[in-house]
Amino acid sequence: MLKIGDKKLINAWAFYDWANSVYSLVISTAVFPLYYTAVTKDKTVQFLGMDWDHPDALYSYALSFSFLVVAFMSPILSGIADYTGSKKKFMKFFCALGSISVMSLYFFDSVDTVWIGIVFTMFASIGFWSSIVFYNAYLPEVAEPEQQDRASAKGFIFGYAGSVILLIINLIMIQMPEIFGITSAMASRISFVMVGLWWIGFAQITFRRLPNDIYNRKPEKDYIWKGFKELKKVWNELRNYSNLKRFLIAFFLLSIGVQTIILMAAIFGSSELGLPAMNLIITIILVQIVAIFGAAIFSRISEKYGNIKAIKITILTWMLVCLAAFMLDKNQENVALYFYGLGGLLGLVQGAIQSLTRSTYSKLLPETEDHATYFSFYDVTEKIAIVLGTFVYGFLYSITDSMQWSVLSLAIFFLASFIVLSTLKKTKYVQ
Secondary structure, eight states: OOOTTOHHHHHHHHHHHHHHHHIIIIIIIIHHHHHHHHHHTTOOEEETTEEESOHHHHHHHHHHHHHHHHHHHHHHHHHHHHHHTOHHHHHHHHHHHHHHHHHHGGGOOSGGGHHHHHHHHHHHHHHHHHHHHHHHHTHHHHSOGGGHHHHHHHHHHHHHHHHHHHHHHHHHHHHOGGGGTSOHHHHHHHHHHHHHHHHHHHHHHHHHHSOSOTTOOOOOSOHHHHHHHHHHHHHHHHHHOHHHHHHHHHHHHHHHHHHHHHHHHHHIIIIITOOOHHHHHHHHHHHHHHHHHHHHHHHHHHHHHOHHHHHHHHHHHHHHHHHHHHHOOTTSTTHHHHHHHHHHHHHHHHHHHHHHHHHHHHHHOOSOSOHHHHHHHHHHHHHHHHHHHHHHHHHHHHHHSOHHHHHHHHHHHHHHHHHHHTTOOOOSSOO
């Protein structure tokens, strides 16, 4: 078994980002939402015995439901995983659930099979986000504290690079289907299968190297009840670590802004600025490519100036993104170019802030064997932030009839996060 800090172990762990990030880009962001909209546009769909005149709302509800399931389930499962020493088994299960569900989207071929698209969208989302909990929990078990910034950044770099490669292949198929002797719709459906195969296939590299039960735990038969006790123990510990508690509050506040912008950026470009789909896809690819460099640059900045200062710089940049988006108008000349520039700026800090928050949280953890349970609270914090952020965004849009005010309001959450981060005490590994 490879020892903690071994480069081969760190690379194998980081490679899971290469495997699973194709889901977040191709399925969550680019291809599947456009395919779903094309199939259901101007149609009434049936689901759970009800008629849905707004299929996009149904899709949104399905995702929200999946986030709530993960938020409820992950702390419980993480407690069981820590008690039984079976993080790897849980990670494998949810990886399989997610990848098989993504491949099952192939059978969503018309408005009559929209139930397939909705059901497997939920299962894919649950599989993806649940596997991430256990994946993140491995960080303090594969890298020493001084290695964790670079290790975390390496994961996001792998993820952005891999997902862009597959997205470009899928877009070639969708834009030029005649070369392959298929229709554009069939090309989209084949891309879903490719994502699932890519995810579960490359994940085997990670699973082959990751350790299992490094603490040699010998669970008793009533492991479910003991898992709940593990969860309660970590919750009580968490409340006593003021630095960790404050960091989770700051992470919650910045996640409201970060995750809402990531989820709503394409809709903002389409609905508010009137940009065509190809402009949005170009922006998405631009964000992914720039994010590769952003994650690497900010991991160096954190090494030189400390994690908290590096995160503060990214937060200030996110506030600038909010202000710039507020000032954009679809009647401006070259609005598409301004949107590309905004995408480049966003990409610079998107990977950086996600990478740094993960490694900073890992460094702030006490000496513990309950990494999965601790990271489940990190994950739940992010999921609740998504629910609140999208609600605030939608609510302000409904009362102002402008997404620009919604985007500007997110700057308030970034500012609040900046203030909370300023109250953190310096530690040996977090400056």
